[in-house]
Amino acid sequence: MKLKIKEINFSAGKPIAMISEEFARKSTIHVDDRLYIRKNGKFAIAVVDITKGVLKENEIIVSIEVAKKLELNKRDFVSCSIAQKPESTEVIFKKLNNNSLTKKEIKQIVQDIVDNLLTEAEIAYFISSVYKSGMSLEETISMIEAIVETGKKLNLKQKIISDKHSIGGVPGRTTPIIISICAAAGLVIPKTSSRAITSPSGTADAIEILCKVDFSMEEIKEIVKKTNACLVWGGALNLAPADDKLIQVEKIINLDPEPQLLASIISKKISVGAKYVVIDIPYGKNTKVNLKQAKILEKKFLKIAKHFNINLKCSLNKIEEPLGNGIGPYLEIKDVLDVLSRKDSCYKLEQRSLEIAGVLLELTKKAKPNQGIKLAKEILDSGNAYKKFKEIVKAQKGNINNKPETNVFSKIISSNKSGKIKNINIKALNNLARIAGCPINKQAGIYLHKHLNQKTKIKEKILTIYAETKPELEHALEYYNKTKPIEVR
Amino acid sequence: MKLKIKEINFSAGKPIAMISEEFARKSTIHVDDRLYIRKNGKFAIAVVDITKGVLKENEIIVSIEVAKKLELNKRDFVSCSIAQKPESTEVIFKKLNNNSLTKKEIKQIVQDIVDNLLTEAEIAYFISSVYKSGMSLEETISMIEAIVETGKKLNLKQKIISDKHSIGGVPGRTTPIIISICAAAGLVIPKTSSRAITSPSGTADAIEILCKVDFSMEEIKEIVKKTNACLVWGGALNLAPADDKLIQVEKIINLDPEPQLLASIISKKISVGAKYVVIDIPYGKNTKVNLKQAKILEKKFLKIAKHFNINLKCSLNKIEEPLGNGIGPYLEIKDVLDVLSRKDSCYKLEQRSLEIAGVLLELTKKAKPNQGIKLAKEILDSGNAYKKFKEIVKAQKGNINNKPETNVFSKIISSNKSGKIKNINIKALNNLARIAGCPINKQAGIYLHKHLNQKTKIKEKILTIYAETKPELEHALEYYNKTKPIEVR
Numbered sequence: 001m002k003l004k005i006k007e008i009n010f011s012a013g014k015p016i017a018m019i020s021e022e023f024a025r026k027s028t029i030h031v032d033d034r035l036y037i038r039k040n041g042k043f044a045i046a047v048v049d050i051t052k053g054v055l056k057e058n059e060i061i062v063s064i065e066v067a068k069k070l071e072l073n074k075r076d077f078v079s080c081s082i083a084q085k086p087e088s089t090e091v092i093f094k095k096l097n098n099n100s101l102t103k104k105e106i107k108q109i110v111q112d113i114v115d116n117l118l119t120e121a122e123i124a125y126f127i128s129s130v131y132k133s134g135m136s137l138e139e140t141i142s143m144i145e146a147i148v149e150t151g152k153k154l155n156l157k158q159k160i161i162s163d164k165h166s167i168g169g170v171p172g173r174t175t176p177i178i179i180s181i182c183a184a185a186g187l188v189i190p191k192t193s194s195r196a197i198t199s200p201s202g203t204a205d206a207i208e209i210l211c212k213v214d215f216s217m218e219e220i221k222e223i224v225k226k227t228n229a230c231l232v233w234g235g236a237l238n239l240a241p242a243d244d245k246l247i248q249v250e251k252i253i254n255l256d257p258e259p260q261l262l263a264s265i266i267s268k269k270i271s272v273g274a275k276y277v278v279i280d281i282p283y284g285k286n287t288k289v290n291l292k293q294a295k296i297l298e299k300k301f302l303k304i305a306k307h308f309n310i311n312l313k314c315s316l317n318k319i320e321e322p323l324g325n326g327i328g329p330y331l332e333i334k335d336v337l338d339v340l341s342r343k344d345s346c347y348k349l350e351q352r353s354l355e356i357a358g359v360l361l362e363l364t365k366k367a368k369p370n371q372g373i374k375l376a377k378e379i380l381d382s383g384n385a386y387k388k389f390k391e392i393v394k395a396q397k398g399n400i401n402n403k404p405e406t407n408v409f410s411k412i413i414s415s416n417k418s419g420k421i422k423n424i425n426i427k428a429l430n431n432l433a434r435i436a437g438c439p440i441n442k443q444a445g446i447y448l449h450k451h452l453n454q455k456t457k458i459k460e461k462i463l464t465i466y467a468e469t470k471p472e473l474e475h476a477l478e479y480y481n482k483t484k485p486i487e488v489r
Numbered sequence: 490m491k492l493k494i495k496e497i498n499f500s501a502g503k504p505i506a507m508i509s510e511e512f513a514r515k516s517t518i519h520v521d522d523r524l525y526i527r528k529n530g531k532f533a534i535a536v537v538d539i540t541k542g543v544l545k546e547n548e549i550i551v552s553i554e555v556a557k558k559l560e561l562n563k564r565d566f567v568s569c570s571i572a573q574k575p576e577s578t579e580v581i582f583k584k585l586n587n588n589s590l591t592k593k594e595i596k597q598i599v600q601d602i603v604d605n606l607l608t609e610a611e612i613a614y615f616i617s618s619v620y621k622s623g624m625s626l627e628e629t630i631s632m633i634e635a636i637v638e639t640g641k642k643l644n645l646k647q648k649i650i651s652d653k654h655s656i657g658g659v660p661g662r663t664t665p666i667i668i669s670i671c672a673a674a675g676l677v678i679p680k681t682s683s684r685a686i687t688s689p690s691g692t693a694d695a696i697e698i699l700c701k702v703d704f705s706m707e708e709i710k711e712i713v714k715k716t717n718a719c720l721v722w723g724g725a726l727n728l729a730p731a732d733d734k735l736i737q738v739e740k741i742i743n744l745d746p747e748p749q750l751l752a753s754i755i756s757k758k759i760s761v762g763a764k765y766v767v768i769d770i771p772y773g774k775n776t777k778v779n780l781k782q783a784k785i786l787e788k789k790f791l792k793i794a795k796h797f798n799i800n801l802k803c804s805l806n807k808i809e810e811p812l813g814n815g816i817g818p819y820l821e822i823k824d825v826l827d828v829l830s831r832k833d834s835c836y837k838l839e840q841r842s843l844e845i846a847g848v849l850l851e852l853t854k855k856a857k858p859n860q861g862i863k864l865a866k867e868i869l870d871s872g873n874a875y876k877k878f879k880e881i882v883k884a885q886k887g888n889i890n891n892k893p894e895t896n897v898f899s900k901i902i903s904s905n906k907s908g909k910i911k912n913i914n915i916k917a918l919n920n921l922a923r924i925a926g927c928p929i930n931k932q933a934g935i936y937l938h939k940h941l942n943q944k945t946k947i948k949e950k951i952l953t954i955y956a957e958t959k960p961e962l963e964h965a966l967e968y969y970n971k972t973k974p975i976e977v978r
Contacts, residue, residue: 001929011541025703025724027929028684028694030737032609038960052500053553064542081926081961089742096620096744120521121609125742128617131585195517205517214514235514248519253578253614255585437570440490440516471527472570 001027003060005067005076014116016063017046017080020055024048029082032119036083037066039076044069045083047119088112089122095129103142110146110242123249127257135259137300141307143259147267151240154217154272156224158188162360163274165265167281167297168199169288170426171433172323173332174280175203176231177339177353178360180389181379183229185366190224190272192234197251200433200445204233205329206336209442211398223395231392239271240264256288258297266304277305277312278359282319286426291318315359317352321424321452324349328438328445328466330404337400340386348451354380408443409473410466413480415456419488424452428485432465436476441468450486462486490516492549494556494565503605505552506535506569509544513537518571521608525572526555528565533558534572536608577601578611584618592631599635599731612738616746624748626789630796632748636756640729643706643761645713647677651849652763654754656770656786657688658777659915660922661812662821663769664692665720666828666842667849669878670868672718674855679713679761681723686740689922689934693722694818695825698931700887712884720881728760729753745777747786755793766794766801767848771808775915780807804848806841810913810941813838816922817934817955819893826889829875837940843869897932898962900954902969904945908977913941917974921954925965930957939975951975 003019017035024030033048037060044066055061060080062072070078091105101109109126112118118126135143164178175193182189193203193213204213213233215223220237223230235244243264250256269277279301283294298314305312324335324346338345339353358372367375379385390400429446437444449461456462463486467473492508506524513519522537526549533555544550549569551561559567580594590598598615601607607615624632653667664680671678682692682702693702702722704712709726712719724733732753739745758766768790772783787803794801813824813835827834828842847861856864868874879889918935926933938950945951952975956962 011543025684028686028691029929030686030740032737032741054500079958079960081929081958082923084920084924085742093742093744096617096742119609119741121613121738121741124610124613125617125744128585128614128621132617132621195514197517197519202517248521249610251519252521252608252610253574253582253585255582255614431573434571435573440518440570469568471568 001080002058002077003080004058005062005072005074005078006055006059007061007074011064014063015044015046015065016049017066018049018051018055018061020057020059021050021052022057024050032121034083034085036081037062037070038079039070039072042070086112086117088118092122092126092129095133096125098133100136101139106139106142107146110143110150113242113245114150120249123246124252127246127250127255127260130259131255131257137303140259140262141304143263144267144270144304144308147240147242147263148270150242151267151271152217152238154190154220154237154239156188156190156221156273160188160275160364161273162187162189162276162364163191163269163272164278164280164356164360165269167261167265167279167288170282170319170323171200171327171332171430172349172352173203173206173336174323174349174353174356176207176336176389177350177385178357179229179231180340180385180392181353181357181376182360183227183392184379184384184388185361185375187228187360187364187366188224189229190220191229191231192237192239192268192272193231194234196439197247198254200327200430200438201329201332202439203231205439205442206333207231209330209333209404210400210402211393211396213396215396223392226395227388227391229388229392231396234268240267243267258300262300262304266308269310270308275310276360276364277310278356278363279312279314280356281314281316283316284319287319311363313359313363315356317355322426322429322448323352325448326445327429327433328436329442331445331447331466340380340389342381342383350380404443406441406443406468408466408468409470410464411473411477412464413462414459415462415488416458417488418458419456421450421452421454421456421486422489423487425483425485428483432476432479432483432485435472435479436465436467437469437472441472444468444472456488490569491547491566492569493547494551494561494563494567495544495548496550496563500553503552504533504535504554505538506555507538507540507544507550509546509548510539510541511546513539521610523572523574525570526551526559527568528559528561531559575601575606577607581611581615581618584622585614587622589625590628595628595631596635599632599639602731602734603639609738612735613741616735616739616744616749619748620744620746626792629748629751630793632752633756633759633793633797636729636731636752637759639731640756640760641706641727643679643709643726643728645677645679645710645762649677649765649853650761650763651676651678651765651853652680652758652761653767653769653845653849654758656750656754656768656777659771659808659812660689660816660821660919661838661841662692662695662825663812663838663842663845665696665825665878666839666874667846668718668720669829669874669881670842670846670865671849672716672881673868673873673877674850674864676717676849676853676855677713678718679709680718680720681726681728681757681761682720683723685928686736687743689816689919689927690818690821691928692720694928694931695822696720698819698822698893699889699891700882700885702885704885712881715884716877716880718877718881720885723757729756732756751789751793755797758799759797764799765849765853766799767845767852768801768803769845770803770805772805773808776808800852802848802852804845806844808915811915811918811937812841814937815934816918817925817927818931820934820936820955829869829878831870839869893932895930895932895957897955897957898959900962900966901950902952902954903948904951904977905947906977907947908945910939910941910943910945910975911978912976914972914974917972921965921968921972921974924961924968925954925956926958926961930961933957933961945977
């Protein structure tokens, strides 16, 4: 079938072909089908989008990726037929039917994800298959190898590189505190973080209040050379592009299959060359895993780390409430600065940061057994961690005093009775902060005036909601009243 | 965050917002996220597409659906934040974790699918969940009710309406033959069919060679009034829009969860008001189900039909090869015409059509018990079925002598040894026909010169491949040589 090119000035970062509803219907082409497009002996495969009222039946719009490959101009004619699906769709079907995948099959899926050959729906099927059928340790290791092979590496000259990672799910920025302590202790710890995916703020979102987080590999090497550390966004570095894409599709329904969680974390540690790694595993009612699952996860982390020659320790921690007072990029970085500058306002955030830093200091033999927390506390109290953090922020072209400049609306919620804070629903607070505008609006979020088991009088402040616009504030208030995330008894 | 409208002249049939890669990155918005867009106290929710090099950071393109709702003009400014996901994403998560869904939850998913609020990836998660966790009979019935409620109905005045349906997977157009026989016998049988989804041809694609298949409800009523029957495409009638969408996403990796298959077929029968229904269940090595699965499926069909007061019978049939000689829209309709005009060239196609028509004639008491096939054969032999078919084609504004006008390239494959045809891989033949250009190119496909257990001499013709272009023919030949779908021993 011959179609006429109407437009090529369009890019979605992958090969896309837009056709008319009429042509699609008559040719029984559906959204997410693949079109095999030919011109002058060249061909390209593009994923189909179907439009209404924009194109004539014999017209097609292709994205720049297709236009370049076929050297197309407007008004050219191209031949189109339905292309076969990538072979990896059959591999996905196999996994959905509980079969183990070979190293080669896993490599193929990962490669097709990186090459943008699989659609979001196909990746969703793959993630479901891993969620429901699981993966053996061998498969998980193959997954890690494939993710690392298809990504770039941060090649630092330093031999001994440390890193930390949390399985996530709990608000509270321990990372900048841990990194500052460890780097001040002399560890080389190039930390790449994500932006928020389903949470109100990622570490990168919070750090970005103070400085840049988006650097090239070469720039990161410079920052690490200067400061022993960095606190950058990992997304643009292509360390694990397959994993980045998988996470995007996982978060669509907040699915986090265990094998994928393991592969995601370990592949990123391998890509930065980390040899000493501590994994933060919060567990509890409102977190990703309960204690039993946390212990199983720990065992798997240890087995996989051994395979890849990584000295790894897990730090399990029961979590029942956010670690700091703030939820949201700006409010969380304020907590971090309070801890580093010794304002003594976030006990749990400080305590947890010291614990994790302590594990890493012991693992790297900077501290003697059971002396890690003590050394971490000394470094924090001495002001050296704060000094190190300021160094990092400066190396990342920022300033510790930077603040967002936008206006902000706020609403204080007070207790309607006397009693004790008895229950804090972390998931509902996360949603609340997102509805208030996080992470797009950096100042949006929640400030907790009370923590678990603290007493409150009637009319005493419990929390404040911040938003950049009134509709968002009202929207958030509605959600607060519906879910009542904090219980006073 | 305020964004400027760059373009509104664009439609994908659902609310879409295109933003720049830069804005997406800084605001941590991902593909398939939902944007909450506000203007003048009105709001719309749109699914995000991320573009590269087309938009400035503060620009946005919205589809016509959004523009209309917010009464937008080019260069207007709109406020954007990340919207919450539809509640049905939580229901999908629940089902993925093996929990039963309530009638209300199922209704919500189906409604959100019809309202285009769920993305393909979210629907893929739902289909996986049904595939892996199954559905109880109650859930399946709720699904059917929801699909019927969210669709339109064909309200015919006739009280007693019959219908047939195949679970699919086998080339060979029995439908036009069965419908012609039954309508000639006096049954009212308004048949809506699909176009090809994963097969080389749907009934609608084949019928379209001879006449129109795309009619409004009112036009269909007229056709049925004139002829007792119709052979139309069901897709544009919105009889079961949720099911149409589900099928689109299922076919992405050829998944066909049993509860969804049941719901899909029964909901369509209810929507046309059918009270007598025969279900064709082909089973075997190369089909959707084996004998055991076919029997389980039969039981479920009977239970569900009873619930909805439908007189239903299943006709199980072992299938080891295509029923007719042709595979592809044009080649299949030629087989149908051969059978109807008594050319005696497709024994199996004729036999199977008579069996299914026979079941329906007995079910509706047009034939006495065990006399259905005999009556069907009489009607076929008398020429009345052929006459009826011509009436239907005429009522659908066509002519029995219509042919495609395009050129066609062909390649004959001959046997490289003497022996018997011992194995025919139906799935590989289906793929072969699609690679040759089916269903876009109506004349493309395969003609089988030999059937199972027939003798062949060396160099005798086995099959011919037809394609509209040389590259497609070559592509198909390559696939033939790789898969060797017909085995001579």
